[in-house]
Amino acid sequence: MAPRRAVKLSLKKPTCAVCVAGVETLVDIHSDVPKGAKNFDVSGSSKLDIFVAYDSTRVTEPAGKAPWPLDTSVEVIVSADKASKDLNDLKVKVAYFGEEGGEALGRSVLLLTCVDVSLDVDTDRVGKVRRSGRDKKTWRWGPEGYGAILLVNCDKDSDNSMGPDLQNSQLMSLEDLQDMSPMVLSCDGPDEVFHSHRLVLKAPWPDSRRVRVFCALGGDSLSDYKQVLGPQRRSYEVERQPGQRQVPFYVEGLAFPDAEFPGLVSLSVSLMDTGVRTAWGLGGGRGTLPEAPLFTDTVAFRVAPWIMTPNTQPPLELYVCSVVDAHGSNKKFLDDMARLALKASCKLVICPRVDNRNDRWIQDEMEFGYIEAPHKSFPVVFDSPRNRGLRDFPYKKILGPDFGYVTREILYAGPSGLDSFGNLDVSPPVAVGGREYPLGRILVGDCFPK
Template sequence: MAPQRVVPLSLRKPTHAVCVVGVEMLVDVHSDVPRGARSFEVAGSSGLEVIVFYDPERAREPTGRFRWPLHAGADVVVSVDRASKDVNDLKVKVSYFGEPESQALGHGVLYLTGVDISLDVDRDRTGQVKRSRGDKKTWHWGPEGYGAILLVNCDRDSLMSRDRDFANSQLGSLADLQDMSPMVLSCHGPDELFDSHKLVLKVPSSDSKRVGVFCARGGNALSDYKQVLGPHNLSYKVERQSGEQEIRFYVEGLTYPDADFSGLVTLSISLVDAGSLPEVSLFTDSVVFRVAPWIMTPNTQPPMDLYVCSVVDINGSNGKFLDDMSYLAMKANCKLIICPRIENRNDRWIQDEMEFGYIEAPHKSFPVVFDSPRNRGLKEFPFKKILGPDFGYVTREILLSGASSLDSFGNLDVSPPVTVGSKEYPLGRILFGSSFPNSGGRRMAKVVRNFLYAQRVQAPVELYSDWLSVGHVDEFLSFVPTSDKKGFRLLLASPRACLKLFQEKREAGYGEAAQFEGLDRVAKRSINEMLADTSLQSDSLYVQKCIDWNREVLKRELGLTEGDIIDVPQLFSLKGPYADAFFPDMVNMVVLGKYLGIPKPYGPIIDGRCCLEEEVRSLLEPLGLHCIFIDDYLFYHELLGEIHCGTNVRRKPFPFKWWHMVP
């Protein structure tokens, strides 16, 4: 280890210094030397390690009385391995000589006080703070990596608070400490030393708005915890009590990684000589944290809660749809949560309003809802009804202009874990829709895109969805879990597959079987009529090209083969430059484990069964999936949405620890 600081010796009076355990100190034996001196001897008291470094080309290690020639430029380095019991209880003596057998021409004496100072965090990611002499200043990814982790304290543990916990400079609940990362300051040494020296905890100005630090003073009352660092406090003189050897701190994240924030924050402790003018920092120990990313969960993760809205419109109440959701949740063994009209203000598109994810550190994990900037009837629901104890909240607002349809979170999805070549994505990859590359169409807002990219652990893929009226990726893709080695299939809406199916049915003699059979107030269209409709054929060809473009991107970016993709029959029609689903969009389904809530397509009835439903069953049920077709026509499809748009699912977090991956 390179010497940290230099202490000069004097022939006239003893020198006093503090030596920190584990830190080498260079003793300057060359600045104040007696006239005629040619060599020196050095001796140290018990508890000190004294080492002389020399250039073997200029000198050789002496024998006998160990006198070192001054002209050889030898350096004396001292270190201590434990804290002193008393001030100045360690001594280094340097004696200077002229001729080899002469008496000493002078002496320099250094009195040392050993002090053990260390700032420690959960560097090894075990959930516990352990004393570390290793590298605490850098953060490394991977299973062999190291570095502490910080949660954004974005839940609300105190029911008396109106905002998230990180907005409060006073602790509102002792439970809130569990959301923070512990940090321990060890300060072993004589009490008298700290009368003239102080310990100063610091955060760089650039990090101060990212992190908050509370100091624990030994009690169980809220008043025993004081915020000492944060946006308005860059340094804190530690209030060390007599005999106190450990001081505990709790650290909270204030913001997620983003375009202007890598996620890394640094804290440091300095031992300062308060008796010198100006004050001198004798030693600094630093630690680094990485703020935990927000992580989405794909359809392949087990469902926990199914959310749906109760609404009333000109068609009446959607009570039958709610009953169907209750049955589906019961089959999937997850909890159904119905958002009442008074809370949703008749906004049924709960998938568009928010996305569920989670954050995790070795000591704690909790779900976090990401509130979209769409700000319609459900605007207040995530903040007022979901934010709470151990349930966090994050949002990104669009300040200069209103949100577009592509900013709704039906346009946000995530793949299951994938491997692309040699690159692994153990938490999957985020997917969201955008305009065609280099075109001037609609895109998801930059503040949202920046946030998603900055999380790093689910490297986003931008797809082309601007060809749709609503413009959401859930209108043409979904993932379903399977029990085979792959673990999932990608479902893509396919006009090609639908037209092929209808042609097969026509050739089998069922050309007069009609689409929309069983629906009142909806014009029936026979298979013959649909296949003869040149406009529908042209629209389908255009839509298929758009989906095929995305198909190639998904294959490339997710490492998929054609065998990993299932084409689900679906027709679209164009209204101006944009496409809408011609009948209920079956890919726009809710996935609850092996139970799929699929929009009822009202396809042509052949031998008493809907041929579209039968086709989908033949594709999915051999994979161990259960297809439950649910009528969403009046309350969702006619309003340009489907079951996935009108539901939302909170899922179990990944068992994989995000810090084990290498982005």
């Protein structure tokens, strides 16, 4: 639950404030109290929930309609569950009384306008955005877990793209939206509130390098999707239109989890009060206070890891290389593989010499896996850093629509034998020490010691 915001009352004039649906607001009944007041009474609009919190060791709840004692431990808390239709349409009234009761010594009025501000993602992992009662700021593994999942947008959906889609700061294809996780900002309430308040979408600095967010402006053209967050932009003032109740966004991952990145990222939206506020300094000077968020809502994503496909799965495609060495061409081998592929009902892909530069070790060059989220999954080829004759084949020939690409380069050192993917494999599903590994365990190794 969001922290409570305190609103001070005044005996001289009504206080106007904004509250957020579902968020408690503390009414400061002690900020301006008439002389001699010992008790108070509170009432309000039927659409408001009003309750009094108190320390039972110091205060006894009054019977019937008797007023509450004006003890410092007594607090008045209000909340609303729906957005207001009009400005200041919710009212809280506080009356102050002396010790003997009688006529009120003073009255305060609080006029509230409720707005519905909520940032929502597929927290329940059902493939679509819906409001959830779960904690959106946390992420938990497992069948009973929760939290949205983000895909690294590493395929290439448009022929106009020079590389994987994640390299593009602009949307190159509407199909690319299917690879992104949807996110919806609810922003319901009177338009006048949003004239004096800003909605600001933010990403923490480390996370802004690993995600990119597009805002749907309405329409079906590529220009109707605007990049609003990413490596070069950490915040965005939401351009809410009059009467608009929801703003849709699409989020893409830019980096896979690895040793330096556990995969968790977060985004938040804040409702900022833009009204001019002043403060007096110690020297008597007057200055403007910085904007303060009235409310902040945060959602968490976990970037889906690259999952290696076990070799126990039925084959879909078989990749082989056409080469020539001192013994001639390997045509017989290719013919044998063609018959084997036909028998296994899988597609045979022959990499010609122009693409392999006489490098036959295609299993050392690449490994296949996939990424998966509730709304989408697709295969991803992992390109080895061995960088021999086949170094460009995965990028140029396999990367494409709904077929992603990822690689890792070794900084400050050359690749070793363990970086050849013939030495990389994954087991079938296995249990070890009482722990289940439904996706198997990755195995990496070299030849036996001599």
